[in-house]
Each structure stands twice: as structure tokens, then as C-alpha cells.
Amino acid sequence: MFHQSTYFVGCVGLMIVGLYTMLTKKNLIKVIIGLSLFETGIYLLLVVVGYIQGATAPIFSRTTGSPAEMVDPTPQALVLTAIVIGVAVLALALSLTIRLHEHYGTLNLRKIRGLKW
Amino acid sequence: MVAVLLIIVPLGLAFAMPLFNFVSKRIAAYLPIAAMVCNLILSILLLPSVMENTRIVILGGLPPPLGIHLVAGPLGVGLSGLISLVGLAVSIYAWGYIKQGAQDKYHALYLLLLSGATGAVLTGDLFNLFVFYEILCISSYALVAYLGDRNGVESAVKYLIQGSVGSGLILVGIAILYGMFGTLNMAQIAIHIDNVDSPALFLALVLLVTGFGVEAAIFPLNAWLPDAHSSAPSSISAILSGIAIKVGIYAVARVLFTIFGVAVVFQYVLLLGLATLLIGEICAFSQDNIKRMLAYSSVGQVGLIVFAMCIATPDGVGAGLLQLVSHALSKAVLFLGVGYLVARSGSMSLSSLNGIGKRMPVVCFACVVAAFSLVGLPPFVGFAGKFLIVRAALAGKSIFFTVLIGIVFLATVVEGAYFFRMVQTLYFKDAKRQIEYKKVPASASIPIMALVVFIVALGVYPDVLLPYLKSAAADLLNKAGYIKEVLG
Numbered sequence: 001m002f003h004q005s006t007y008f009v010g011c012v013g014l015m016i017v018g019l020y021t022m023l024t025k026k027n028l029i030k031v032i033i034g035l036s037l038f039e040t041g042i043y044l045l046l047v048v049v050g051y052i053q054g055a056t057a058p059i060f061s062r063t064t065g066s067p068a069e070m071v072d073p074t075p076q077a078l079v080l081t082a083i084v085i086g087v088a089v090l091a092l093a094l095s096l097t098i099r100l101h102e103h104y105g106t107l108n109l110r111k112i113r114g115l116k117w
Numbered sequence: 118m119v120a121v122l123l124i125i126v127p128l129g130l131a132f133a134m135p136l137f138n139f140v141s142k143r144i145a146a147y148l149p150i151a152a153m154v155c156n157l158i159l160s161i162l163l164l165p166s167v168m169e170n171t172r173i174v175i176l177g178g179l180p181p182p183l184g185i186h187l188v189a190g191p192l193g194v195g196l197s198g199l200i201s202l203v204g205l206a207v208s209i210y211a212w213g214y215i216k217q218g219a220q221d222k223y224h225a226l227y228l229l230l231l232s233g234a235t236g237a238v239l240t241g242d243l244f245n246l247f248v249f250y251e252i253l254c255i256s257s258y259a260l261v262a263y264l265g266d267r268n269g270v271e272s273a274v275k276y277l278i279q280g281s282v283g284s285g286l287i288l289v290g291i292a293i294l295y296g297m298f299g300t301l302n303m304a305q306i307a308i309h310i311d312n313v314d315s316p317a318l319f320l321a322l323v324l325l326v327t328g329f330g331v332e333a334a335i336f337p338l339n340a341w342l343p344d345a346h347s348s349a350p351s352s353i354s355a356i357l358s359g360i361a362i363k364v365g366i367y368a369v370a371r372v373l374f375t376i377f378g379v380a381v382v383f384q385y386v387l388l389l390g391l392a393t394l395l396i397g398e399i400c401a402f403s404q405d406n407i408k409r410m411l412a413y414s415s416v417g418q419v420g421l422i423v424f425a426m427c428i429a430t431p432d433g434v435g436a437g438l439l440q441l442v443s444h445a446l447s448k449a450v451l452f453l454g455v456g457y458l459v460a461r462s463g464s465m466s467l468s469s470l471n472g473i474g475k476r477m478p479v480v481c482f483a484c485v486v487a488a489f490s491l492v493g494l495p496p497f498v499g500f501a502g503k504f505l506i507v508r509a510a511l512a513g514k515s516i517f518f519t520v521l522i523g524i525v526f527l528a529t530v531v532e533g534a535y536f537f538r539m540v541q542t543l544y545f546k547d548a549k550r551q552i553e554y555k556k557v558p559a560s561a562s563i564p565i566m567a568l569v570v571f572i573v574a575l576g577v578y579p580d581v582l583l584p585y586l587k588s589a590a591a592d593l594l595n596k597a598g599y600i601k602e603v604l605g
Contacts, residue, residue, distance in 0.1 A: 042288050049296040083253045096274050103267045115344045
């Protein structure tokens, strides 16, 4: 369908959208959404790195499948690990956000400056 | 196979924490001590044998190019010994210091942090390095916010966001390397990397160094450090300054020297190290908050270590590693000691500590020794570190390095100025108000004094460490030797 480089452009684009969101938004929740977008871009990039045009998922469900018709499974294992790590980071970030809201009563990062930047 | 226990023991005990908690709530504080004693003994036992030849520990039954493996070399085992030494001191201190909040969770996270640090220095697989590095980072985000106070939570959020972007960049770097070479084994990548000349390779190098540089707090990625180190509980500040940033430096050095080994890049990183040194020391000089001052001093010291390592001669890397050991010991003592000074005086402001040296003699004496060691006065270990750095930098007799060493001396003068100001405050100023005198518990003074003994002993006999530093430096710099040892 598409040339493989199109996928790379899409992934890097998603990462840039995430970084842009993190840099420009003032609301902490939006910054965390940006972080999530950035990480999603990276996960897709990892999958694309191991993708082979027209190949299938590396699962031995059909008896006819040969290894040459399958995509590289290693990056997919990496992505699974990375997603788990990402979930932990997001959960921690959001729970810290709740605490921060208790202390400051706002999530506006321009107003949260108890410490000098 | 024994090297696996270095990771399994703290990791296993961290996850067994809820079970032990069923038996008794009081066991939690003893588990980190037990794990670190075990790790320290194992590291000391392993060190002589790995000095002769590096041991490869295969995990999961697949030999190196395919499976994940640990590289128990002089550098990895030496660093894990350092981690367990500082970790042991801090866990004894925390036994008496951490009295509020969910203590079992504190100790579980603390064990996770240490197992992440130990795993990161031992692994031979690039993605595994990332995973252990993330274990270290995530547990330190949570520990910075442990007290749940305003400053702690705010700095933890900053640390988390900057750290996660850094980790994301590492992952992109790993994706690029995997896409080019189809392997994650560091030795295997190092073999193939010399045959390829492509801009993508440079991009991968920049991404990896930037990502690991966030944890190592290399300028301009050091914005989180002063906040996080000053707002965390003092035992955590000690372990973050003593151990966590050292793992970042180790990862940067491993990527620069062993995986890539491109001599052109060293000079840029060297200049970054010098900038980190200058900015850290100058910012530290202008602080009134004592923990912020120590945190900025850590930034400066990181710069010095990176500077020394990027001289990229065996002597330079060895000197950098000695400075790394010296900073880990001294900064742990300072943060642990200052933790009780701040707790007794009730304020982190330097002026509130006027004349406290007469009331808390043991802790203040330890802080003064550690401060003198960081400045580089003999007979403490910091002197040996700085002396070797200067000798290594001037060995090539180039004008470039002579000028740079001049800048390092300038930074040392600034460092001396604020540490002597601290000493003056502790001993030679009169207390404005009477502080109620309460004895520092033995659980704090014993680990602090034990580390002070190390600072003095290694300062008097630095020769003990030199053979280890030499083979550890070779472990980092000798790319062909590393590849041969891993892949046979």
C-alpha cells in the first residue's frame, strides 16, 4: 500500500506533536497527554523498524507459515516492555498530579512555581 | 553465575516486601540492610576473579549474540560494590531516619532503585540497560515525592517529565541501532558500527547520550537535579547524588567508549563536562539553601567526572572513576549529615546552622571531612582524584588541555569558597538562638563515620584502588577486548 518510509514520517510526526504539546501547554494534564503521544510515536517507530512489507504476525497459528513470511518479533517484544514502562510512568505522573492539585489548587504550570526553575 | 544474585537479591526482596509485612511491620527496614550486606560481600568476593578475566553470565539459556547476558567485568562489579557500600550506609541511616509515611513502600522502592542501579552497570544488552535504567528512574521519581509535601511533589513532577522524555529519546536511539544492525547486544553492535558510516548513526549517538545525560545531569539537562535532590528526604538525596547520577555517567561512558568509540565526539562531551562543572559550581556558590548548594555541587562534580573521562586515555578514565568513587562517598556523607542538621535546626537556610558544630560535633566533623575531600584537600580521597585528573590532562602536553585545567582550577576555587563558607557557618559563627540539643542516633552516626573512614583511608592509601581503576578503565576503553570477552 504505502512505501515503508511513509510509516517513519507518521511515527516521527506523532512524536513531534507530543513534544510540541509538552512544550507549549500550560495545563499539567495536557503536558502528560503530550508525553503519552510522544511515547506512542516511539512505540510505533519500534514496530515499523521490524516491519516487513506484506509479512504477517510472528505467531505459529497456521501450519503453512514459514519464518520468512513473518515480521521481526524482537521489536514487538521491546514495544510490549516499553508500553508497560510507559503505563507505570503515566500512572505515577497522574497520581503526582492529584497530589500537586491538593497543594496548589491549580494545574496551571505558570502558577506552580514554589521552587525556582 | 554468582553475579546474577547481585540483581536477584534486592529485586526479590523488594517484591517479597508485602509478604514480610504480613509477618511483622518491623521487618521492612531490615530488608535493604540485609540485601546490601549480601551484595557487598558478593561484590568483594567476585572482584579478584573478574580482575583476571571478565565473566559472562548467560541468562535464559541463549548464548550472547542472541540472549540477554550480564558482563561481570572489573568496572561492573566494582561499581556494584560501590552501590552496595553507599546503599548499605544509607539503608542503616534510613532505619532510624524514615519514621513517617508508608515505610514498607519506602523500603521496597529503595530496594528497586538499588537493583535497577546494579542491573544497569552489569548488563551487556542495550535494551536491558534501558529497562534497568527505567527501574532506577521510576523508583527515584516516586521516592523524591515520598514525603508528599509541596516541594517534593513539585520537583518529582519536573523530574518525571524530564526523565521520561530522556528515556523516550534513549528508546528512539535503540530503535535506530536495532534497525541498522538487527541486534541489541552491545558487543555485537560495537563490531558492526565501524563498518557503517551514516548520519543515522550519529543521530543514534546523540539521542543515547542526551537520554542518559538527563539522569547524569550533564548541562544543559540538569534542571531537575537541584530541585529533586533538595526536596527529597535526605536519605534519598544521598542515594540520588551518590548512586543514581553515577549510573547515568556509566551509561553515557559505555555508549561513548564501548559501543561507538568515535574519538571526534569526545572533545564535545569534554567541553560539555567543563560547562557543567563551571555552571554547577557557580550556582552552588550563590545558594543559601544548604541542600540546594550540595545538589548544585553534585552538578559540578558530575561535570568534572565527565571531563576526566572524556580525556579518553586510560589514565584519564581511571582518574574519572576515582573521582566518581570519591564523590559518591563524600556526597553521601554530606547529605546524610546535613539531613540531621536540617532536622534539628528546622530550616534548610545556611544561616540557621550558625554555630551548630559545637552542638552536634560528630555529624559536623564528618561533613567537614567530606567537604574538604570534595574540594580536594589532602589527605582525603578527593585530593587523589583531582591530582590524577590534572596529571592525566597534562600528560599529552597540549596547550588546549593546559587551558582547560586552568578552568578546572578556577571552578575548584569557587567550590572551595562555598564549602569553606559552610565550615565557617558550622563552627565560627555564634548561634542566634538556642537550639534544643538532641543526640543524633547511632543509626545515623555509625554509617556516616564508616564512610568517613573510607574517605580518609582511601585518601591516605589511594594505591589500593589503582589496579582496579586501571582494569576498569581498560574495560571501558578497550573496545576490541570487550567484544572478544563477550563473544569469545
